[in-house]
Amino acid sequence: MSVLSTNKDHITLLLKEAYEVRIYDLKKSIALSEQALYLSRDFNDPSLIGESLNQLALYFMILGEYDKSNTMAQEAILYYNELGDEKGIADAKYTIAGIYYKTDNYHMGLVYLIDCIQIYKKFEDYHNISRAEKSLGTVYEYFGDTNNAVIAYENAIKAATKAKDLNLESNAYNNLSGVYLKQGKIMSALELIERAIAIKKQTGDTRGLAFSIYGRGKANASLGKFLEAESDYLEAVEIHQSMGERLGLGMAYHKIAVLYTEMGLLKKAKEYVQLGLKHSKDYNIVIIKFKCEYLSYRLAKLENDPSGALRALENYLRQKETVINTQTLKVIENYDLILKMRTMEKEALMEREKAEIIEKKNRAEQSARIRQEFLSIMSHEIRTPMNAITTIIAMFNEKNMAIEERELMELLKISSDNLLKIINDILDFTSLESGQVNLHLSETNFSNLMNTICNTYDAMAKSKHLVLHLEIDPQVASTYLMDATRITQIMGNLITNAIKFTNEGSVKIEISKIAQVDSTDKILFKIKDSGEGMAQEELDRIFESFIQIRPITTRKHGGTGLGLAIVKKIVEMHGSFIEVSSTPGEGSIFSFELALEQAKPQNFITQNITNQLKNKYALIAEDNEINALLIRKLLTKWGVNTDHATTGIQAVEMAKRNNYDFILMDIHMPEMNGFDATKLIKTFDPQKASIPIFALTADITAPTQDEYNFYFNGFLWKPLQIEKLFEALNNIFKT
Numbered sequence: 256m257s258v259l260s261t262n263k264d265h266i267t268l269l270l271k272e273a274y275e276v277r278i279y280d281l282k283k284s285i286a287l288s289e290q291a292l293y294l295s296r297d298f299n300d301p302s303l304i305g306e307s308l309n310q311l312a313l314y315f316m317i318l319g320e321y322d323k324s325n326t327m328a329q330e331a332i333l334y335y336n337e338l339g340d341e342k343g344i345a346d347a348k349y350t351i352a353g354i355y356y357k358t359d360n361y362h363m364g365l366v367y368l369i370d371c372i373q374i375y376k377k378f379e380d381y382h383n384i385s386r387a388e389k390s391l392g393t394v395y396e397y398f399g400d401t402n403n404a405v406i407a408y409e410n411a412i413k414a415a416t417k418a419k420d421l422n423l424e425s426n427a428y429n430n431l432s433g434v435y436l437k438q439g440k441i442m443s444a445l446e447l448i449e450r451a452i453a454i455k456k457q458t459g460d461t462r463g464l465a466f467s468i469y470g471r472g473k474a475n476a477s478l479g480k481f482l483e484a485e486s487d488y489l490e491a492v493e494i495h496q497s498m499g500e501r502l503g504l505g506m507a508y509h510k511i512a513v514l515y516t517e518m519g520l521l522k523k524a525k526e527y528v529q530l531g532l533k534h535s536k537d538y539n540i541v542i543i544k545f546k547c548e549y550l551s552y553r554l555a556k557l558e559n560d561p562s563g564a565l566r567a568l569e570n571y572l573r574q575k576e577t578v579i580n581t582q583t584l585k586v587i588e589n590y591d592l593i594l595k596m597r598t599m600e601k602e603a604l605m606e607r608e609k610a611e612i613i614e615k616k617n618r619a620e621q622s623a624r625i626r627q628e629f630l631s632i633m634s635h636e637i638r639t640p641m642n643a644i645t646t647i648i649a650m651f652n653e654k655n656m657a658i659e660e661r662e663l664m665e666l667l668k669i670s671s672d673n674l675l676k677i678i679n680d681i682l683d684f685t686s687l688e689s690g691q692v693n694l695h696l697s698e699t700n701f702s703n704l705m706n707t708i709c710n711t712y713d714a715m716a717k718s719k720h721l722v723l724h725l726e727i728d729p730q731v732a733s734t735y736l737m738d739a740t741r742i743t744q745i746m747g748n749l750i751t752n753a754i755k756f757t758n759e760g761s762v763k764i765e766i767s768k769i770a771q772v773d774s775t776d777k778i779l780f781k782i783k784d785s786g787e788g789m790a791q792e793e794l795d796r797i798f799e800s801f802i803q804i805r806p807i808t809t810r811k812h813g814g815t816g817l818g819l820a821i822v823k824k825i826v827e828m829h830g831s832f833i834e835v836s837s838t839p840g841e842g843s844i845f846s847f848e849l850a851l852e853q854a855k856p857q858n859f860i861t862q863n864i865t866n867q868l869k870n871k872y873a874l875i876a877e878d879n880e881i882n883a884l885l886i887r888k889l890l891t892k893w894g895v896n897t898d899h900a901t902t903g904i905q906a907v908e909m910a911k912r913n914n915y916d917f918i919l920m921d922i923h924m925p926e927m928n929g930f931d932a933t934k935l936i937k938t939f940d941p942q943k944a945s946i947p948i949f950a951l952t953a954d955i956t957a958p959t960q961d962e963y964n965f966y967f968n969g970f971l972w973k974p975l976q977i978e979k980l981f982e983a984l985n986n987i988f989k990t
Contacts, residue, residue: 266291266303273310277317278422278460285314305343312350317462319501319538321354328354345374347643349387356394356948357502358539365394385423389532393432399540401434408434418894422463426455429463431471436477463505463890465494469507476510481518488514500747505534505543505560512550515555525554547569565612572609583631635900692739694828698854701735702727708746716754721761723750728767731957732776735851746780749819749845753784757842760785788839869894869986871916876906876932877951882973886919886951889977903990904929904966910936915946917987918970922952930963938968947987951975 272714273287291308308331315324328347328822333946356364368391375383385737409429415423426450431469448470455464463961472487488511495504508531515524528547535544548571555563604778711727716723763783770777789797798819826833826847837843865940873890878901887897898913902908904926910918918936922929929950935942969983 259756262294262298263300263303266294266298266300266307266714269294270303270306270310273314277314278458278462279460279498281314281989285311300381301338302340303335305331305338305340305347306308308334309343309346309350312347312352312385313353316350316357316612317501318499319357319540319723320538321358325354328585331365341374342378345371345383349383349390351389356397356542357391358541361388361394361397362833365391368394379412381418382423384425385411388414389423389427389430392427394436396430397803400436404434405431421454422458422460424462425458425467426463428454429466432470433473438474439694441474441477446476447470448474461494462498462500465491465500465503465507468494469503469510472514473510476514477519481514481813484514486512500590501538502540502543505531505538505540506536509543509546509550512547516550516554521554521557524550525829528554556753561612561616565609566608566610570788581926612702644671673810674728680861694741697737698729698734698736699736699737699739699742701731701851704739704742705746705764708743708750709764711747711756712750716762719758721754721757721759723754724761724763726763726765730768731766731778734774734854735983736854737849737851741828745822745825746782747846748822749782752818753782753786753843753845757784762843769848775850776853777848777850779846781844783842785842788843789837790839794835794837794873798833869983871895871988872914873897873905874900874909874915874918876900876903876918876929877921878902879921882921882975886975888979891976903923903929904931907935907939910946911940917947917984919951920948920967922950931967949983952957 269287269291273284273291276722277284277285277670282482288307288310292304292311295303295307312324312328312331315327328350331347332344335347345555349371350365352364353373354364355361355367368387371387372384372391374853375381375387377611387405391510392411393400395404395407398966408427411427412424415421415427428447432444432447435441448467450465451462454460455467468487469491472484472491472684474488475481475484476757488507491507492504492511494500495507508527512524512531515521516525528550531543531547532551534613535541535547536718548567552564552567552571555561555567563979581749583775613754634984705725705727709723713723734736750764761784765779765781765783767779768776769779823833826849829849831848833845833847835843835845868890871894875883875886875890875897877886877899880901883901887899890897898909901924903924906918906920906924906929907927918933920929924932929952931948933948936946936948948966950967950970952970952973968987969977971983
């Protein structure tokens, strides 16, 4: 025997060994085939080069390295065409078919498989007939044609029996058992899959064993044996990962997610769905991708997430369209692969479900709009009369009154403040819940704000003989960019809460700088009290909305139960969180951190505002006569000449005729609202565009109207805070 012949025999033995060990050691198969390819090229033997390329293409296809596999299979076809080797061409086409149906080109996979089967039948190659028929059955299953899938798998079993190949026979058992499960023949499926497992263990086919164990997992799941099914799927995952089997791993991820969904373990289900989606996207395994998208849709529906369900359903339908395209349907028609009516019914059902989700989403959006409109109306209707009450109280407090009258006025003020706080809590919480609140940052003197907040509640503390103490770290900057209104809400709610539940001792506010990055300081706020304290079960619920720790019929403290819920939401708007620690009988500590950017201190004008406002000319657009009267009296006291408009249209006409120094514009007015009136005033005449216009409104949703906001110089809230109006006008006319 010649050396050349010996070397060729050696290459043939390498390829034979490579094919035999593929079932448990793909890396060795690749190494042996690469050695065979190197030697084949060295001897320039087209037949051996083609066979080496074919085997490498098969192994890389199994590993999911589809580009490399396709390149080698196409090169093999070139050699086989040159040799006129039909069977070699069929082997290469089988690999390419596997690439197609495992990615996104099912119709081409179908065509290639049918070509392969015809060639293999010509040569009575039962080994490869079995492989191709099993793959063909898989494609039929993808299209939902279980009848033809069963025929293909039974053909695969018959061919494997003729080839006397137990592994190929058990491979077909794996797939056929899956079809039996879909048909409800659970015991028949279980019997087949146990037979397959026994064969795989007998032959040492580790890779095939993983598919068989996966099949048993499906049978156990159908029988309701969820723990056994979970164990099978996880074992299959472990084997697939060790073997580098990409398709099998994706299938196992999907089935584990389905199992956890059936068990009600939605968090675990979502975790494995995401693994399946990532895996299928990484390796372009479309069948797993759209199965996982469909399961994502189911999970979103179970979690009552219409947007997520719609997104997942659209992805699923898009993937489905990729699978069933025009060319595929033509091939299916030729080979009777699918029942058209069943597919159409399934797609129609999916479209109906999609329409239902869109309708549900539209209803949710409409509900949000209605809630927004209700909030706007209630905000205006409740706070407008409160404006008259608080403004009258403020104006009377400036007069000289007898001690008894002043005490009565103080009681009236306390009662109106409490009522206003309850109203604001309800409106603010509703606004925060609907996502209609944004932070409005401005340069704020930090210590002044904190002292003002503490002074506001000092009388409340003293009425209970408590000491309210404020301690600010000297390292805290004097001025920060911050939303003073929201910070006041946080601190006010926490301080009020502390005073309510403290009968003796003190309430202490500690503020310290704990870190600095560039010009941003991290500030730690602590509100400590020596009050009743809370048990752990109370702490777990304290930030929930409408929660009162004491029963409503026995509690001695007022409030809506919204204060701490509002605090939590506003702190979260700042990108932080609030914590609480408490010991019954000893007190509680509420703490939170805010990242605040330092700002340059403002040079506030201390000159008397009345000197700057004397002889100014203002328009008050306000349909409520009481509120208009009070505002006119206040401005007149500051030396301002005023006109009054009761509708938006009237305000526009008066602004055209007169040169006002500033305008106070109500938002809710008859005939034309304040938004449209302001827009017209600012745009109809360039000379009027510079008139300062302040929205004077009880509608807390007004700043969310982005279309109009830039027309206003600011928003002033009803009930009107005189100092806020003073500050706004001071900023406009300061010299």
